[in-house]
Structure formats: structure tokens, C-alpha cells
Amino acid sequence: MGRPPAPHPAERARTIAALGGRANLVPAADRVTPIVHQLHGDGSAAVVLPDDHPLVAQARSGEVSAVLELADLAPVPLREPVRGLLWVTGWLRALSGAEARAEAVRISESRPDPRLLDVGHDTTVLVLRPASMVLADGAGTTSVSLEQFAAADPDPFCHYEAEWLRHLELRHADVVGSLSRHVPDDLRGGHIRPLGLDRLGLRLRVEAVNADHDVRMAFSRPIATPQELSGELRRLVGCPFLAARRVG
The missing domain is CATH 2.30.110.10 (Electron Transport, Fmn-binding Protein; Chain A)
Structure with a gap:
């Protein structure tokens, strides 16, 4: 992949x-x-x-x-x-x-x-x-x-990202849990945390015992509005097949 x-x-x-x-x-x-x-x-x-x-x-x-x-x-x-x-x-x-x-x-x-x-x-x-x-x-x-x-231009979500990720961390642990199903097998069992959001995808941090690893999950297309973001997040949570790759 x-x-x-x-x-x-x-x-x-x-x-x-x-x-x-x-x-x-x-x-x-x-x-x-x-x-x-x-x-x-x-x-x-x-x-x-x-x-x-x-x-x-x-x-x-x-x-x-x-x-x-x-x-x-x-x-x-x-x-x-x-x-x-x-x-x-x-x-x-x-x-x-x-x-x-x-x-x-x-x-x-x-x-x-x-x-x-x-x-x-x-x-x-x-x-x-x-x-x-x-x-x-x-x-x-x-x-x-x-x-x-x-x-270049800054990411269109850069000024909303912090509030959204904190909300995800504090109020929607179930969503983070659903996303963790797509983390590579060898990283399962680590502490999954929301790390980043941009117009092309979502990043998770896996805090494992010996090291930290970052995993990127791609959206199906570049997004530019909160409505498009909502749709892509629902797809990531519910879709059984997802382009996810360790990046760190």
C-alpha cells in the first residue's frame, strides 16, 4: 500500500x-x-x-x-x-x-x-x-x-484543528476507538491519541511502551468545508477498508 x-x-x-x-x-x-x-x-x-x-x-x-x-x-x-x-x-x-x-x-x-x-x-x-x-x-x-x-497556503482547517481534536479526545473516545481498528497490527495495544487534521486526512499518535508512532489516514478526496469534513470522518469511522499507513 x-x-x-x-x-x-x-x-x-x-x-x-x-x-x-x-x-x-x-x-x-x-x-x-x-x-x-x-x-x-x-x-x-x-x-x-x-x-x-x-x-x-x-x-x-x-x-x-x-x-x-x-x-x-x-x-x-x-x-x-x-x-x-x-x-x-x-x-x-x-x-x-x-x-x-x-x-x-x-x-x-x-x-x-x-x-x-x-x-x-x-x-x-x-x-x-x-x-x-x-x-x-x-x-x-x-x-x-x-x-x-x-x-503555498496554510491548511484551511488549521485554526479549527486544535478545538476539534481536543473535543474528540475529551468527548468522543468511542470515535478514537473506532479509528484505532485501522492502526497497523504491530501497533495495536498502544495508547491511541488524535494528533492532527488537515484537508487530506487525519493523523493518530500511538503511544506504545517503547516508542511513539504516527499513523496517517487519508480522506477519499481533499476537503474544504466542515460539511465535507463531517462526511469524511463518518466514512473513516464506518468503513472497513481504509488507506492507513504508519509515518513515524
């Missing part, structure tokens, strides 16, 4: 960017957690740091090489919660004055945050000029070109 269809790595990368999960900035010396971060659709990024952070002084003196790491975290409590990582490598520079205020407004248009009001007072905006992008998830590690990233 072939591998079930999955979103293109560029689509996965755009989805991780849209979700805006946990971020770390990795300059030469140490990992830094930004106060606010935003990865834009063109692959550039903005991070907000305290004025007195050493990296701000370095970025005011000239461009600094750095990697922005975005973690895609599962919306349900798993023992291994990171579903994927996106690394954007590039060069940081610090903004000031009108340039910094304009970038703060740009961030707030897609991710409002009251801490952006401190820009120009106690915090500084740094922008990352991207050079390369790498995605790591259950399918492996893949280079994503900046052109591919800019041309």
Missing part, C-alpha cells in the same frame, strides 16, 4: 507559520525566546526582544546570522508534543523609529498582542531576512524554497 497523500512540505510550513506556535531564536551563542514573533508569507520574520538584550545591540551594529525555530505543538497533551519543526535561517537587523512601529502594526494585523505597544519604549523589533527554510515532521526533513513557501 502506498503512502497516504499528505500536504506538500510548503503547505505544512505555511500552516506552522499561521499557527504561530512556540518560537526560539538561535544565534551563535544561545537560544532566545522572543516576546512576540511573526513569520510572514514571504518567508521574512519579525521578533520582539527587550531593549537591553545583547542580541539587540549586535543587530544594531550590523546584520547577525540566526535561525528562527518554530515548533508545531499538538493541541492535546502528548508525552512528545512537538509534531513538527520549521527552521528559517537568515540575517537579523534591528529596526527603530517609524520602521519599527510600522512592523509592529503589520504583526498586529494578523496576531494582535498588547505587548506590541511596548515597541519603541522597552522593546525592539528585529527582522530576519531569510536565506533558507527546512521543515522536519513525521515525513522526514525537507528543504522548502522561499518561492514554494510564498506560493
Whole structure:
């Protein structure tokens, strides 16, 4: 059986960017957690740091090489919660004055945050000029070109996925149990958890004694509406034959 269809790595990368999960900035010396971060659709990024952070002084003196790491975290409590990582490598520079205020407004248009009001007072905006992008998830590690990233769209269900999966975990254990019938035989007996949802399928995490494994179940076709999603989920629960494949 072939591998079930999955979103293109560029689509996965755009989805991780849209979700805006946990971020770390990795300059030469140490990992830094930004106060606010935003990865834009063109692959550039903005991070907000305290004025007195050493990296701000370095970025005011000239461009600094750095990697922005975005973690895609599962919306349900798993023992291994990171579903994927996106690394954007590039060069940081610090903004000031009108340039910094304009970038703060740009961030707030897609991710409002009251801490952006401190820009120009106690915090500084740094922008990352991207050079390369790498995605790591259950399918492996893949280079994503900046052109591919800019041309892709986030998954249409990305902003509803967390609520739906938490609802499935807490209120519909019977549905998860029905889906577990399609898990490969050698993974039976592990703890089955809802892991992910996208327009092409559903992912389950099997927490076994010695390791975790991810299983992807394909929809019969790409979906775009809640009604189509409902129909595909009913098919997965009730259909005795299903394209399911271990992916991790």
C-alpha cells in the first residue's frame, strides 16, 4: 500500500507559520525566546526582544546570522508534543523609529498582542531576512524554497484543528476507538491519541511502551468545508477498508 497523500512540505510550513506556535531564536551563542514573533508569507520574520538584550545591540551594529525555530505543538497533551519543526535561517537587523512601529502594526494585523505597544519604549523589533527554510515532521526533513513557501497556503482547517481534536479526545473516545481498528497490527495495544487534521486526512499518535508512532489516514478526496469534513470522518469511522499507513 502506498503512502497516504499528505500536504506538500510548503503547505505544512505555511500552516506552522499561521499557527504561530512556540518560537526560539538561535544565534551563535544561545537560544532566545522572543516576546512576540511573526513569520510572514514571504518567508521574512519579525521578533520582539527587550531593549537591553545583547542580541539587540549586535543587530544594531550590523546584520547577525540566526535561525528562527518554530515548533508545531499538538493541541492535546502528548508525552512528545512537538509534531513538527520549521527552521528559517537568515540575517537579523534591528529596526527603530517609524520602521519599527510600522512592523509592529503589520504583526498586529494578523496576531494582535498588547505587548506590541511596548515597541519603541522597552522593546525592539528585529527582522530576519531569510536565506533558507527546512521543515522536519513525521515525513522526514525537507528543504522548502522561499518561492514554494510564498506560493503555498496554510491548511484551511488549521485554526479549527486544535478545538476539534481536543473535543474528540475529551468527548468522543468511542470515535478514537473506532479509528484505532485501522492502526497497523504491530501497533495495536498502544495508547491511541488524535494528533492532527488537515484537508487530506487525519493523523493518530500511538503511544506504545517503547516508542511513539504516527499513523496517517487519508480522506477519499481533499476537503474544504466542515460539511465535507463531517462526511469524511463518518466514512473513516464506518468503513472497513481504509488507506492507513504508519509515518513515524
